[in-house]
Amino acid sequence: MHTNPTSIVYEYPFNERIRTLLRLEDLYEKFSFFLHQPDPMQHHVALSTIFEMLEVAGRADLKSDLLQELERQKHTLISFRSNPNVQADMLDRILEDVDKASSALMASQGKTGQNVRDNEWLMSIRGRTIIPGGACEFDLPSYHAWQKNSPEKRFADISAWFAPIAPLFDAINIVLRLLRESGVTTKVIAQAGSYQQMLQGKIYQLLRVNVSQEMGAIPEISANKYMLWIRFMSQDGDMKPKAFESDIPFDLTLCNF
Structure with missing residues (x-):
């Protein structure tokens, strides 16, 4: 039986806006992978990735850009309702996803990741992880103790710290999905x-x-x-x-x- 050879997809953004979204998407994929692993070292990578996300998502207008794009896509999708070649149930599902992402992003308060920035303990870890080898147990004994918690406890903590940022990534996921499907x-x-x-x-x-x-x-x-x-x-x-x-x-x- 003939099978297609494995292929690789390479993407090239034409502008800084899409470049930022692709970088955040890449960081989210890494975060999600390491979050669901049990080892403390893997959870260290997941937490460090949140810090990287905040660096990339630091632009104040990213949230408003995404909200405007979701609203624009919603109007475009609604205009397809009169097209007999469009599957109505599939269109409704996409519109529902857009509405959910838009509502959640609009409900998120303050600057992206402000909950992390307001947490002195997390900021002390962030400050040390910038330094090569700076998160050793003798530099951050409290972080070393936290890493000895059960995988379930660490997973719950990291998930809670990420939760306020999650709506941003849900919106990015939908915007990039619609963009790719437009080609x-x-x-x-x-x-x-x-x-x-x-x-x-x-x-x-x-x-x-x-x-x-x-x-x-x-x-x-x-x-x-x-x-x-x-x-x-x-x-x-x-x-x-x-x-x-x-x-x-x-x-x-x-x-x-």
Whole structure:
């Protein structure tokens, strides 16, 4: 039985706004993974990741940006109701998800992560984790004692500290999902490992490249509103990049709300 080879999706944001959302999405995936592990060291990574989230999400207008985008997407989705080719039940589910995320984000009070910033104990840990090796037991004995708690207790504590930030990530998840689903995928070939396409000033927000893992080809992407350029590279045993000189078939998706 024929099976499709494993593929890798590479994404390229066209602007700083989408770049920030992708970084936060990546941090959330790491946080979620390490939170659900039992070891104290893994929970240390989960907690440290919350601190990283606060650094990236520090822009004061991120919350308002997401609320505006959710409202805009809601109106766009409602306009699809009259389209006979749209499944009404699926549309209703998406609209319900948008409403829930918007309501929860609107109900969240204050600056993102203010509950963490107001916690002196957490801030002492954050200050030490910036220093390489700074969270040793002799630097933070109270943190060392906390790490000796049961996995369930640590999980509950970290979950409680993250809870006020969760609505932000629910909103990010929906916005990025709708953005990715907006794209039209085309099959193209990078001749001798290189591909160019004129965009003629059309605004896109996200570029997705889906390439077979078996090819061993890694895209280096450069793009603006006028053109995009993709150059595929390979890596030798020392991980040094080398220009790919063979033709590379791949799926290209340009996304825009």
